[in-house]
Amino acid sequence: MDKVKLRSTIAAARAAIAEEERHAASIRIRDSLLDRPWVQMAGLVACYWSIGTEPATHGLVFALWKHGATVMLPVLRPDNDLDWAVYDGPGTLAPGRFGIMEPVDTRRGVDAIRTAALVIVPALAVDRSTGVRLGRGGGSYDRALARVGPNVPTVALLHEGELLDGVPGEPHDQPVRYAASPGGIVRVGAARTAG
Structure with missing residues (x-):
C-alpha cells in the first residue's frame, strides 16, 4: 500500500474511534510512558501538542x-521545518500556523532538539521491523529527527493497530526507536536487537 492510501485508511480508522475510547487510550499511553525510568530521568523533552484524532x-x-x-x-x-519553544504551563500556549497550539516562549531554533534527552513525535503508523514512521507528509518531523543524537530515545505515539509490518519508506524517512500505544511501549527497528 502506498503512503497516500495508508494515510487515508488510518485517518478513517481513527475517525471511527469513540471519543471516550480515545481519551482512555491516551491516558494509558501517558501512564505507560511516565512509568519508564528513561522518561522519568529525561530533563529536557521534545514533545508535541496533539490535534484531532491523534493520541492526546x-x-x-x-x-x-x-x-x-x-x-x-x-x-x-x-x-515547514520545526522551531522549538518551552512549554511553561497551560496558559503559555497560543494558536500558531494552522491553529495548532504553540508555546509563546522565545524560539530556540531548529537545532534545539539536539539537546533533548527524549523525543516524542506524532505518527499515523510505525513499521515494527524498520522503525519507519508514517507522518502526514510534510517532512517536518523527519527533518527534526535527523538532528537527534543516536542514543536519544525517540517515541512515536499510536493508536492500537497502527504498529504495522511494511510501512512504505523513502530515503529521507527517519526511523523512531519506540512505538507507544495503549497496549504498551515496543522497541522497533534496529533498536529491537539492542535490547
Whole structure:
C-alpha cells in the first residue's frame, strides 16, 4: 500500500474511534510512558501538542512539566521545518500556523532538539521491523529527527493497530526507536536487537 492510501485508511480508522475510547487510550499511553525510568530521568523533552484524532498529549505534556522536566514543543516555520519553544504551563500556549497550539516562549531554533534527552513525535503508523514512521507528509518531523543524537530515545505515539509490518519508506524517512500505544511501549527497528 502506498503512503497516500495508508494515510487515508488510518485517518478513517481513527475517525471511527469513540471519543471516550480515545481519551482512555491516551491516558494509558501517558501512564505507560511516565512509568519508564528513561522518561522519568529525561530533563529536557521534545514533545508535541496533539490535534484531532491523534493520541492526546496534553496530559502527558502537563505531567512531564509538573514532574520537573523542561518540555519543548514545536513551532511550525514557514518552510515547514520545526522551531522549538518551552512549554511553561497551560496558559503559555497560543494558536500558531494552522491553529495548532504553540508555546509563546522565545524560539530556540531548529537545532534545539539536539539537546533533548527524549523525543516524542506524532505518527499515523510505525513499521515494527524498520522503525519507519508514517507522518502526514510534510517532512517536518523527519527533518527534526535527523538532528537527534543516536542514543536519544525517540517515541512515536499510536493508536492500537497502527504498529504495522511494511510501512512504505523513502530515503529521507527517519526511523523512531519506540512505538507507544495503549497496549504498551515496543522497541522497533534496529533498536529491537539492542535490547
